[in-house]
Amino acid sequence: MSDWLFDLGNTRLKLAPFDGDGPGAVVAHAHVHEGLDPAWTSTLPPRIEIAWLASVGPPALRAALLQALVPRAARVVEVRVERRMADVVIGYAEPTRLGVDRALALVGARGRTPGWALVVGVGTALTVDLLDAGGRHHGGSIAPSPTLMRAALHARAPQLPPAGGVDGIFGTDTADALAAGCTGAALGLIERSRAAAARLAGTTPAVLMHGGGAAALLDGVDAAVHAPSLVLEGLARLARQPAAAG
Missing domain, CATH: 3.30.420.40 (ATPase, nucleotide binding domain)
Structure with missing residues (x-):
């Protein structure tokens, strides 16, 4: 088995x-x-x-x-979130309030890079978490993903299409403008977080992106690494710990 x-x-x-x-x-x-x-x-x-x-x-x-x-x-x-998970120390005051997917993505990121890392999850929500070179989690941020932004706008204003459009900087019709705005908002949060992390670390952190919507944002984040299975990688690292199945 x-x-x-x-x-x-x-x-x-x-x-x-x-x-x-x-x-x-x-x-x-x-x-x-x-x-x-x-x-x-x-x-x-x-x-x-x-x-x-x-x-x-x-x-x-x-x-x-x-x-x-x-x-x-x-x-x-x-798996439940605990203060220490493998070689990662969760930075939340109450670790159990951190989503287990975010926690495991941090554990997965630690297995990929020994340095500072910005871990970006793009699913229903857009999450950004900072991990330092010692494995300490410095917290993060949560925002709607571009897909959820579009859905929320459509729910409040049904004339706005929930999908479609060509992503750019300045859209020349409503669908394109929505695609540009929602993608731009997500990219702006990532870049703002990376800049803040670089000031804190004194070096530019690696950016690891996972989640179903990550591929759509990759081209907009310089030097980002696509790590679609990061949560499972973290789960595997945790499972290798001697007491994990105890």
Whole structure:
């Protein structure tokens, strides 16, 4: 039997086998009609030794996932945020108030770079977290992602299209202007955070981007590294700790 890693978010479920070193081939399943994709179990073996789970998804989806995993896995380990996670020290006054996906992305980033890192998650929300060279989390920020900005504007003003348009600096129609504005707002937060981090660190931090919307912002962030499986990488690093399955 093998161990598997599961990252349950608001829009997708990502899973990968865990070979003891890191995540293997990652498979992502978008949620269907507010439920899990019926095909999500197609890549799983009949039996699992340990199912490592990180969930920020809706309670109903978490319950459905656990209902499927408990009979299949010898053990299910659902990760919770603690002050120290592997070699990362969480900077929140109350660590449990930090989303487990953000915490695990920090652990994953620590495995990629020994220096300062700005960890950017682009999903339903846009999150930015700063990690120093000693593994200490300096906190972060949360904003709507470009997709959520568009959805929120459309909800308040239905004449504004919720998607479409060509991203640029100055749009020449409404859809283009919306794309430019929402993308620009996200990029502005990232660049503002990087500049502040550079002043604090005395050096420019690495920028690691993950999440379903990260690819759309990559070209706008100089020298950013696309790390789409960063949460699973962090989950794997945590699973390697001697006491992790205890």
